[in-house]
Amino acid sequence: MPRTSPLDGLRFAFGTLTVFPVRVPRWDREAARGGMLCAPAAGLAVGVSAAALGLALLFLGAGAALAAVATVAVPAVLTRGLHLDGLADTADGLGSGKPAEDALRIMKQSDIGPFGVIALVLVLLTQTAALTRAYDASWAGGAVAAVASATVARLALTLAARAGVPAARPEGLGAAVAGVVPVRGALLTAVVVAGTAAAGSAALGPYDVARAVLAVALPLAAAELLLRHCTRRFGGVTGDVFGGLAETAATAALVVWSLG
Template structure:
């Protein structure tokens, strides 16, 4: 359970203390936290869906409610995933060797690739939530929980064994190579099975999981080739990409 507590500490704003101050972080504990990440994502997804339900019940237009819910999700995660997405977009968009891309990602600024990517992703998520707002409450909550869980399952894949850290230090170096490949596959397979029963529409749920998984696999392959490994920013990008893909499929179904 310490791994779950650390996952809450890392991935949310909740003041959960999993490691005593001044203590060294056990690599096994860090690996366990990554394995719990889809659970955290599912809970955040439920909160997102509940907020959309509440706002629309108060008469807020669905698209506005969707935008506010996406913003609340960013607050709940300290904006880390969106920040990782932005940095990854700028790193992939620049020219030069891996060292140049990593330097761009560390700079802290937001270039044009980051801005456009954030606009597209946040806008797409908000529009998908606005469409899902017309669904029955149980269906909306199931969809947002699934999207949140699928997105964080991308953490497990990106941190799989055989993928080194692109640079020393940071979350990426702490968890790089810590996950057996089967763990990510098991998460995706389990979520697809749950989605087949919990999400309306025979194929929408499993298709959402499959598309999100395929995009994360492609992102991990490309970032490993481009950066020489994975970073904490890549984890955030994988999460946002998976969430967006799943929401689009579920909203279309």
Template sequence: MTAIPVPAPRRVDRGVAGVAMAFGLVAAVPLAAAAGLVVAAGGAIGLPAPAVAGLALGAVALGSRGLHLDGLADTADGLGASYDRAKALEVMRRGDSGPTGIATLVLVLLVQFGALTGAISDGHGVTAAVLAVLCGRCVLSLCCARHLPSARPEGLGATVGGSVPITVAALVFVLAAALATLAPGLPWWRGPLVVAVGYAAAALLLARCVRRLGGITGDVLGGCVEVAVAGALLAAA
């Protein structure tokens, strides 16, 4: 989830995978902190809001090695390639980005950039950046909830697909929304709205992928993270 080196687990199975997906919020704290610090520092030295937004989004991308952005582009290429499930999955497996993936990546980043710029201009950019990054990782528990299958018999999707009990996925959402009521600089109801909109955006993409691809893949997880961040930033702005 981040580029921060940590010791490998002694074993990797569905139980370990489920815990990892459920605790995506915790793993994302360094990324959220980095985004918030960049926004705060940019404001303190008087940088223009667009420059600060670009630097903050760049810091998050750097901190995750662009993994989720790559997943978004591959997912878009797969969904746009063919109505044939096998061909769509093959396109996603290649890893190179076609015009659909590039256009989707640019447009989603533009939405994130514009929304964060607006939030910074309104004086709550730090809160917006932190909430959006954390919300984007919380949705991983939704994407890996029980009964959501993997699109392939191998790969990351096969390891984490359906590994999170529905009650745990629901608890992650409730806790995230409850903690968001304490978000500084926002009315108490605005934080939970940010979380809800981020989840709704990810759920729309998730539903489309499950219907078209037959389940989730690692790329789908990355795509849902980035779409959730965009939705959360829009709500925050």
């Protein structure tokens, strides 16, 4: 098998986590490892795109609320709504209270149940409200919040794909990436993202540097709690669980940025 290059990892990350027209020539676990390590880079691209639209609307006089709605919409469009769909399916599976096999079957169904609807409404409202507050406080802070939340959302996937986390099913995206990332590599990626967020917020002031670090640490903690709960309930991770983790981390990051 040919040695995996960094470009293979980037292709895998962008090809599986975004709608950007990127060809993915390799789907083996070596490529998946590189792809999950590069997942925050895909999130960065999504976040920059979201912030760009939000800022464009702000500068055109649309107001913080409309800019926030547009900013929230961009990641949904650039992922074909897969993460939101995963969040809804995970909520339905957890909310069903059924054994793992039955819960996984519920998650595979194409319809969305009441728990999924509630989760989607609450998450989207929270993200929009948090971004509105961030844009009201500062256009730059709102843009940084949009970029940081999208990046941290994909960083949560890197950590969830670490060694020792099993797949709940033998097939699907969850099985393809479960356990592919070495723990040390996942932790190093988290440190790099946190350091980059802090450095990028330095121009906004010392308070924002601390907030940037918290906007990485607290969302990852929230995603880790959800990951452990899903692993206990379902016996491992699925593609839907990864989507739920991404939306959980993104929402928590935006809430942190909206405070103060």
